[in-house]
Amino acid sequence: MVANRLFWEDDVTVAVANVHVHYRVPSTEHVSSSRSSRSARALTKVTGGQPKVLVRALAGVSLAAYRGESVGIVGTNGSGKSTLLRVIAGLEVPSRGQVVAETSPVLLGVNAALVPDLSGEQNVRLGCLAMGLSPEETERLIPDVVDLAGLGKAIHYPMKTYSSGMGARLRFAIAAAANPKILLIDEALSTGDAAFKERSERRMEELRAHAGTVFVVSHAAQVIEEICTRAIWLDRGRVVLDGPAVETARRYRSWAWNVSKGEHAAAKQQLKEAIEAGQPSRIELTTPIARGSWPRHARPH
Ligand SMILES: Nc1ncnc2c1ncn2[C@@H]1O[C@H](COP(=O)(O)OP(=O)(O)OP(=O)(O)O)[C@@H](O)[C@H]1O
Structure with a gap:
């Protein structure tokens, strides 16, 4: 502790x-409620949108x-x-x-931005360069990253054909490559x-x-x-x-x-x-x- x-x-x-x-998020709570106050409905009319509520993330x-x-x-x-x-x-x-x-x-998120139309290997190259590695470092690291991802032949297939688990493996391998x-x-x-x-x-x-x-x-x-x-x-x-x-x-x-x-x-x-x-x-x-x-x-x- x-x-x-x-x-x-x-x-x-x-x-x-x-x-x-904190986020301010549009909410339909008051608008859709049958007990919605006149002022809330009026506000919606004026702003053309829904009233916003505060979400404390x-x-x-x-x-x-x-x-x-x-x-x-x-x-x-x-x-x-x-x-x-x-x-x-x-x-x-x-x-x-x-x-x-x-x-x-380095944030490795489920939505890390890789390009679905490119192959796994091309995405490895792209990801390494995007993380700031030099082209030489990238080429040197590619075999290790490919090995860690362990996708076999699928490393040459477009990423859009991967299952969610396969995509996650590739993202992890890329993020870890940058040490x-x-x-x-x-x-x-x-x-x-x-x-x-x-x-x-x-x-x-x-x-x-x-x-x-x-x-x-x-x-x-x-x-x-x-x-x-x-x-x-x-x-x-x-x-x-x-x-x-x-x-x-x-x-x-x-x-x-x-x-x-x-x-x-x-x-x-x-x-x-x-x-x-x-x-x-x-x-x-x-x-x-x-x-x-x-x-x-x-x-x-
Ligand atoms: N961009 C955003 N705009 C508005 N509200 C958001 C935004 N991002 C997160 N929130 C809100 O902040 C709160 C925390 O969200 P967060 O994604 O951090 O939770 P989490 O613990 O990671 O959830 P999960 O386990 O479902 O992934 C939630 O109420 C969510 O609705």
Whole structure:
């Protein structure tokens, strides 16, 4: 558990300090409701659209990640997992709070932009160049990436012919090729088969062993338990628990089981106990950023 960490300890790779992400989303709730107020209907008439509501995707998340950690993020649909990864990747600017990373993180998302009409191999080349590798490095790495993806002859077929698992394998292999110090993985691992799972876990272990930090988002608590050293459980944009992966995954799994069985009182009690089990993290970016130059996705509190 990370508590009251002061910026900037030497082995910290990512610091997230009291981050909030809010979206304004059009909602038909008031418009379609038979009890919708006259003012809401009038507003709709005037704006020509639906009234907007505020969605709090992240509501005050703080954490510090360290070299050599693989950090799992678990939580139900809509709990804020992908938003947290996007904020760490610098793809989303927090509405409030700060994110600082030691080097630019590489985000491996289920939707990583590859070109469906190109073959797997052509996409490997494209992906490596897009991540900033030189043409020479790219050519040197292609055999390793192709090997890690393990797609056999299909590596020469257009990517649009791949199953979702095959696409995920290719994206993982490409992202790992760049040897990123900070690798963010959104669900991709859970779609591969057993052989790929083993290869990808070994590759992640290598990245971690080279003093990198890996974040993995997954619904599957078991995946997190198997491949992560630490896990963070998010619920409605808040950190419920941040601790050893096995402990967090065990509590999350048990809570999710009770929710799925409609045992709401028991689930509520477990959530309360999990929150009490962890101490609230407070990350303070107290001094100006001292080491090198940092990615820019930070906003003052
Ligand atoms: N671009 C967006 N515009 C509006 N609302 C968004 C946007 N992205 C996410 N949200 C909302 O923010 C909340 C958190 O979404 P997020 O995708 O981070 O959840 P998640 O935990 O990754 O979910 P899942 O497990 O289903 O992938 C949800 O309520 C979602 O509807």
